[in-house]
Amino acid sequence: MAEEKRKGVVTRAHGNRFIVCCDGDNFNCQVLKKVKFLSEKSNPVVVGDDVNLIVTGPDTGAIEFVYKRRRILSRPAVGQEGVEQVLAANIDSLIIVTSTRKPALKPGLIDRFLIVAQMGGLKPAIVINKIDLQYDREIKELATLYRGLGYDLFLTRALNASGFEHGSKTAPNDLKKLHRYLGRHRSILAGHSGAGKSSLLNKFYPGLNLKISDISKASGKGRHTTSHFELFQLPGGGCVIDSPGLKVLGLWQMEKESLAGYFPEMSRLAGSCRFARCSHIHEPECAIKDAVEKGKISSWRYNSYVSIYNSL
Secondary structure (H helix, E strand, C coil), X not given: CXXXXXXXXXXXXXXXXXXXXXXXXXXXXXXXXHHHHHCCCCCCCCCCXXXXXXXXXXXXXXXXXXXXXXCEEXXXXXXXXXXXXXXXXXXXXXXXXXXXXXXXXXXXXXXXXHHHHHHCCCEEEEEEECCCCCCCHHHHHHHHHHHHCCCEEEECCCCCCCCCCCCCCCCCCCHHHHHHXXXXXXXXXXXXXXXXXXXXXHHHCHHHCCCCCCCCCCXXXXXXXXXXXXXXXXXXXXXXXXXXXXXXXXXXXXXXXXXHHHCHHHHCCHHHCCCCCCCCCCCCCCHHHHHHHCCCCCHHHHHHHHHHHHHC
């Protein structure tokens, strides 16, 4: 009797076991050794991969082939020099979820994710959640800054409809706009633990029933409730991958000289510096430093640039 083979998409990865959905049927799968051997990646199979599997039982299978990935989210593998770790595949949008407080807002993390999105060919979007905890001049300026650079940005409060600790009761809530955005894309939600990724998805799709937890009182940081990557098909279209909070986000094969090109407000000025290989940090007659001094480039963004440059 011939082997039954089916094509599907990987919807969950946990250790060396994977859930593959084939036309609504879910199979608990292992990966054949030949797939691992042929892959140069630290992880030959990730959530979002299109795969072929051999059916081995009513709800079990073995992944025998992984199709070429169209777009990816990746980072340098932790503890493995020179190895790229692919986190998710075949998505078209990276939704960067951060919060005003608990955990604190970090524009530098947003900027790193924006670069990662561009490197992977993904459309980035920014969510600043928990604006019930803070909606002041700083948040408004950040929102204006990123929107002015052409990025989609949503201000949300996933849990509370009212009851601000700080800020105006007229603060916007872009939940409906974000909901529509999710329905039009194959997205991955990424950001620090506790920022509200799972809470937002539960708000839109209660049937997912994703686990959430409180912020640690000791550290003020989020606890890792989501422990794995998981893809969900959304009612009405689109799909989304929920991810664990990412503490380490290096940039894969990024050269220092290329960094300014990932900051649109800097890239158009980089050729106007006195020195052709200007780092935009130490050199005199630098067009970018001059623009920062004149307020044409945000000091937030410039500080992110310097921090990332020095980390490469």
